[in-house]
Structure formats: structure tokens, C-alpha cells
Amino acid sequence: MPRHGDLELALQLGDIADRITVRRFQAHDLRIREKPDRTPVTDADTAVETAVCEALRFARPDDAFAGEETGGSVTTGRTWMVDPVDGTKNFLRGVPVWATLIALLEDGRPTVGVISAPALASRWWAAAERGAWLRRGSVDSAPVPLRVSSNTRLADSYLSTTSTRTWDVFHSRAAYLRLAEACWEDRAFGDFLQHCMVAEGTLDIAAEPVVNPWDITAVQILVAEAGGVCTDLLGASPHSGTGALSANPRLHRLALEVLAAPPG
Known part of the structure; x- marks a missing residue:
């Protein structure tokens, strides 16, 4: 089980990421470079990952960190993992389908997950034994519990x-x-x-x-x-x-x- 406050911290990290990504989405001066695998990375990717990593160093100094842009690996114990902009190609083209993904792994098993897609006005989250939730619309909107389809065919x-x-x-x-x-x-x-x-x-x-x-x-x-x-x-x-x-x-x-x- 995640320790008390881990989900709340992950949601706060999502807020930090949203403030950066929303400001840089469709910005005329967005900076883009190509990584060795030919996938793009923008200044929003690096800014989000840096900001989240710094916030975690303060809030959880004993935890490890792994990010798409700065590296790191999952080891025993607690590791926070961040994809600063999942859907970077959409982001740089002005397509609103992109999100920041934040997860906590404990001994390699995910126990907290937040997916924040501010351009879609949507945020999904889950924590071990606390269910899966979606808030769509304003931050004052009530979250709704999620359940997979009951279809069997x-x-x-x-x-x-x-x-x-x-x-x-x-x-x-x-x-x-x-x-x-x-x-x-x-x-x-x-x-x-x-x-x-x-x-x-x-x-x-x-x-x-x-x-x-x-x-x-x-x-x-x-x-x-x-x-x-x-x-x-x-x-x-x-x-x-x-x-x-x-x-x-x-x-x-x-x-x-x-x-x-x-x-x-």
C-alpha cells in the first residue's frame, strides 16, 4: 500500500505539470529537438520533468526518480516515474490529446498513478485499494469512479x-x-x-x-x-x-x- 499522502502528492505534481504544459501548448516559440531515436522532445517535456523531480526531492527525498528525459531506473523500494508529455507529436502539432503521466512504484509494482490531460479537461487517477477515478471539466467537478466494460465477447x-x-x-x-x-x-x-x-x-x-x-x-x-x-x-x-x-x-x-x- 502507498503511504498516506502519496496519491495527494501525485495529484499536486499533476498540477505543477499542468501549469507548464498549458502555458507551452501551441506557443509560437516552442523549442523542439530530435532525440537519437528520432522521437521529438520539446522544452515543455524537459521543464515538466525538471519541476516534478525538484518537487519530489523536497517532498520525498529518500525516494528514487526515473523520467523519460533524464533517465533513472526502477529499483527495490520506492521509485517515482514520470512521462512529462505522453503524446509529444500531438503536443507539438497542436493536437490536444497529450498528458503527463506520474506513477509511484514500490518494489517494482505500481501503487499510485495520475494521468493529467489539461487540454482535454480530464484527469484520471488511481491508488492501490482506493479505486480508479476520473475528473472531467473544471477542478471543482466531482470525480466519478471507473469500471471496465462488462462485455465478454x-x-x-x-x-x-x-x-x-x-x-x-x-x-x-x-x-x-x-x-x-x-x-x-x-x-x-x-x-x-x-x-x-x-x-x-x-x-x-x-x-x-x-x-x-x-x-x-x-x-x-x-x-x-x-x-x-x-x-x-x-x-x-x-x-x-x-x-x-x-x-x-x-x-x-x-x-x-x-x-x-x-x-x-
Whole structure:
């Protein structure tokens, strides 16, 4: 269990991040550079990560920190993990679908997660044994509890991925197409949003072939606390790097079977 105040601290860190990202979103002087893997990073990414790290040094000086831009790794004990802007390509193009992801891991297990998407006026959060929640609208709006879909049939399922092109590189496009064909409908809502929508019950399945730990840790506990399952595409920890699959327990099992089936 997270110690008292960890969730409240994570929500405060989300406020810090929002003040930065909202100010820099669609700014004419936004600074962008390309990382070695050819993914973009903006001055908002680095500013958020720096501000959150500094706040944690003050509030939790004994805890470790790992961020997408500054590095760090998850070890035994307590580690805070931050993705300052998940959906940077959207952010730099002026598309409002992006969020800051903040998570606390204890001995490698996520116990707190906050996903803050101010341009969507939405914030999702969860903590171990405290449920999954969504506040949409103003900060005075009452949060609502989340629950995954009760659907039990792939044929009735709404599926989302991030980019079909990445399935060729990191898993199998044929496997994803088998799953899409088994489902009622598929779209590419992408990144954090699709997993949050699974926790809300508005999507049934989110599947993507490649994620980094900072991409998935916060949504992993959100989906779990909403009654769902979030693993990699083989059913193991999503921190393994072999993708992510979120759904309710039955659909998760059925989707794993389809993704694992040999072609033909």
C-alpha cells in the first residue's frame, strides 16, 4: 500500500505539470529537438520533468526518480516515474490529446498513478485499494469512479491501438489484424488515452506492440483498479517492453489467445 499522502502528492505534481504544459501548448516559440531515436522532445517535456523531480526531492527525498528525459531506473523500494508529455507529436502539432503521466512504484509494482490531460479537461487517477477515478471539466467537478466494460465477447468489442505501422516492427501486423477482424470495431486513439478509455469502459481493448515503462506504469494501475488487466502482449509485466494489452479479465484472455495464434 502507498503511504498516506502519496496519491495527494501525485495529484499536486499533476498540477505543477499542468501549469507548464498549458502555458507551452501551441506557443509560437516552442523549442523542439530530435532525440537519437528520432522521437521529438520539446522544452515543455524537459521543464515538466525538471519541476516534478525538484518537487519530489523536497517532498520525498529518500525516494528514487526515473523520467523519460533524464533517465533513472526502477529499483527495490520506492521509485517515482514520470512521462512529462505522453503524446509529444500531438503536443507539438497542436493536437490536444497529450498528458503527463506520474506513477509511484514500490518494489517494482505500481501503487499510485495520475494521468493529467489539461487540454482535454480530464484527469484520471488511481491508488492501490482506493479505486480508479476520473475528473472531467473544471477542478471543482466531482470525480466519478471507473469500471471496465462488462462485455465478454470479442465480436462486440471496441479495440484501439496507437499505430498499425509499429506492429510490423515490434510484433506482427497479421496478429493485430486477426484481433481487429475478431472485434466489432477498431480505431487508433493511441497512447495513454486508449488505456484510460478501457478503464472508463468506453473502449473494450487497447493493444500496442511497443511501450516504455514511463508510457504504461500510470495507466497500468488505473486499469487494474478499474477491474481490468494490463500486461504485455504475452501476458507478462508491461514493463518488459513487449507491448501492452488492457481489457477486462475475460477479453484480455481472449485477446491474448488471438495475438498468440499461429497464422493461417
